[in-house]
Amino acid sequence: MNTKMMAILFASGNENKFNDLTIHRTTTSMPFAGRYRLVDFALSSFVNSGATRIGIITRNNYSSLMDHIRMGRDWDLNRKNSGIAVFPPFGLNTSKEMYKGKIEALYTILDFIEKAPEDYVILSNGNIAANIDYTKVLERHIEKGADLTILCHKAQCVNSSKRVIVGRDKKDFVNDLYSVEVPSQDLKLVSLGVYVVAKDILLNWIQQAYARGFVDFETDILFKEVKNGKLLAYEITEFAAIIDDVKTYYAESMKVLDFDIREQLFGGKNKIFTKVKDSVPTTYGEKAVVVNSLIADGCTINGTVINSILFRNVKVEDGVVIRDSIVMEDGTIMENSQLSHVITDKRVTVQPGRELKGLQTYPIVVVKNKVV
Secondary structure: OOOOEEEEEOOOOOOHHHHHOOOOHHHHOOEEOEEEEEHHHHHHHHHHHHOOOEEEOOOOHHHHHHHHHOHHHHHHHOOOOOOEEOOOOOOOOEEEEEOOOOOHHHHHHHHHHHHHHOOEEEEOOEEEEOOOOOOHHHHHHHHHHOOEEEEEEEEEEOOOOEEEEEEOOOOOEEEEEEEEEEOOEEEEEEEEEEEEEHHHEEEEEHHHHOOOOOOOOOHHHHHHHHHHEEEEEEEEOOOEEEEHHHHHHHHHHHHHOOHHHHHHHHHOOOOOOOOOOOOOOEOOOOOEEEEEEEOOOOOOOOOOEEEEOOOOOOEEEEEEEEOOOEEOOOOEEOOOOOEEEEEEEEEEEEEEOOOOEEEEOEEEOOOOOOEE
């Protein structure tokens, strides 16, 4: 058995929990950290770990994702014998219905997986922001003789989205696996929805589960495999974020303003790549004040920006004060406006003298192309 990996990325998630932010995009193509999208973290981690055969399973609103990844050139994935394969959202060739869950989605691409020469598969949700070295994960997986390795991290389940909680023994084998949707301040070992598994094991599980009408990979396969004692927990100790609603998007974005967290994401030997755009440097006017903020290229700043994230080509006019906010690409904040705990999507214009104020736990979201 060789030790090469391929990867399958699930491009859609809880789009209905992002309010207006996912009207025109999937969760995977959500902008993050000033100039990136969530898909950049997955693709970069795959490529940096030698997994250059990648299947992306789409569901809906995936045109922005396709535009961003193009042919995979920015990740060195425009290759002759591997690279990116994007699969449409329909479950079966004989049906025009979208797949009901991961089991059905994987069943529809069994031929792609079977024909791949790699012997291991990375399965990953597309809503994860982390810089992961899968070579270390695979080494641990093989060393322990596991059937499947679950990547997880310690976190609080502070929102009402489903989280899979992992219990493990002293040897890191999983002895409990269950899902919760009730918010809690307790620190738990939470699955990232990212797995490493031998290809032959995965194919066997999917074929058997599909034949029995099962749809949910975690509930219908992994929860039942716990008793066999061959599921391994691999804890990611550096920054890892699950982005699945407005609250987590805002909270995890704000964490990137911390230097140590930025170093964990971007400062190591494994770089995060994104779609290259030829932009001019950011221009700071004489009255510009910028404190603890992340500013992308191409911006023009003549006002005050505090503890905020500005994406490419944002214009901040005289007298503007932006605090604790996220302004996405091509946004214009006109003179004397004030923003606090606000997320503005791409190409939003805030007119002169307007005041938008949300809360840390409930930021205001302004939809793409809106004038307010």
